[in-house]
Amino acid sequence: MNDMIQVENLTKVYRSFKGAKEVKALDQISFSAAPGEFIGIMGPSGSGKTTLLNVLSGVDHPSSGEVAIAGHAMDKLKRDELALFRRRKIGYVFQDFNLLDSLTLKENVALPLILDRVAPREIEQRVDELMAFFGIADLANKYPYHVSGGQKQRAAAARAIVTNPAVCFADEPTGNLDSKSAADIMEMLTQMNEERASTILMVTHDPFAASYCKRIIFIKDGQINLQIQSAGDRKAFFDQILEILSVMRGEA
Numbered sequence: 001m002n003d004m005i006q007v008e009n010l011t012k013v014y015r016s017f018k019g020a021k022e023v024k025a026l027d028q029i030s031f032s033a034a035p036g037e038f039i040g041i042m043g044p045s046g047s048g049k050t051t052l053l054n055v056l057s058g059v060d061h062p063s064s065g066e067v068a069i070a071g072h073a074m075d076k077l078k079r080d081e082l083a084l085f086r087r088r089k090i091g092y093v094f095q096d097f098n099l100l101d102s103l104t105l106k107e108n109v110a111l112p113l114i115l116d117r118v119a120p121r122e123i124e125q126r127v128d129e130l131m132a133f134f135g136i137a138d139l140a141n142k143y144p145y146h147v148s149g150g151q152k153q154r155a156a157a158a159r160a161i162v163t164n165p166a167v168c169f170a171d172e173p174t175g176n177l178d179s180k181s182a183a184d185i186m187e188m189l190t191q192m193n194e195e196r197a198s199t200i201l202m203v204t205h206d207p208f209a210a211s212y213c214k215r216i217i218f219i220k221d222g223q224i225n226l227q228i229q230s231a232g233d234r235k236a237f238f239d240q241i242l243e244i245l246s247v248m249r250g251e252a
């Protein structure tokens, strides 16, 4: 099968007002991801990770270069098509969960399907199945402020994949969690990747979270600095990530 994510010579320049200096946040980035990959994006603060995620998910436009998700060139989509594409083909897990407080966990998970006018019976079936998969079936009728951060993130992950998206982007998904909940959600993302063949691209500062990925792309100054692949031993991968981060910090 073709690549799920294809990125070619991606460049993003932020131009500030009134002639202030421009910032090249992404500088000729190229890489691809096969279906079912679990990729981590790491790099120092300001290296362009969030910009990359925003451009890949269609939140922002590149200055030049191309992005294709599931074979669809993002810059060829009209505004309405892009909105629909993002709703159906892209899932997003945020650091701060982004659940609606006025809706129950079940309603939050169902929301993308309700917006897409999917038949109620199908919504019920898909949401129940995913809530069971993420171990939050018994919290279906609770509101976000009544559950823990880890449980909120499970609901957010369920919502991200309820439309069966081509790619799930995660932006620091463990950033607001204690270490036990962080491990928990990384186990869930791994299960999502392995059992449901979800393609995941996750930005993280956290070497522990990153150690669950199968490949890590390190970015520095808007460019790909290095890529490493896990050999399957998470502890060994964690040590390798720590070593690279310490070398990168030394070079900075």
Ligand SMILES: Nc1ncnc2c1ncn2[C@@H]1O[C@H](COP(=O)(O)OP(=O)(O)OP(=O)(O)O)[C@@H](O)[C@H]1O
Pocket: 014, 015, 016, 023, 024, 025, 043, 044, 045, 046, 047, 048, 049, 050, 051, 052
């Ligand atoms: N809207 C913007 N306008 C101007 N410059 C921006 C804008 N957004 C980001 N930048 C700049 O682009 C560069 C990359 O920023 P980005 O937020 O992508 O980095 P990051 O790796 O995600 O950082 P962090 O780890 O701190 O979140 C930085 O120099 C940043 O100051």
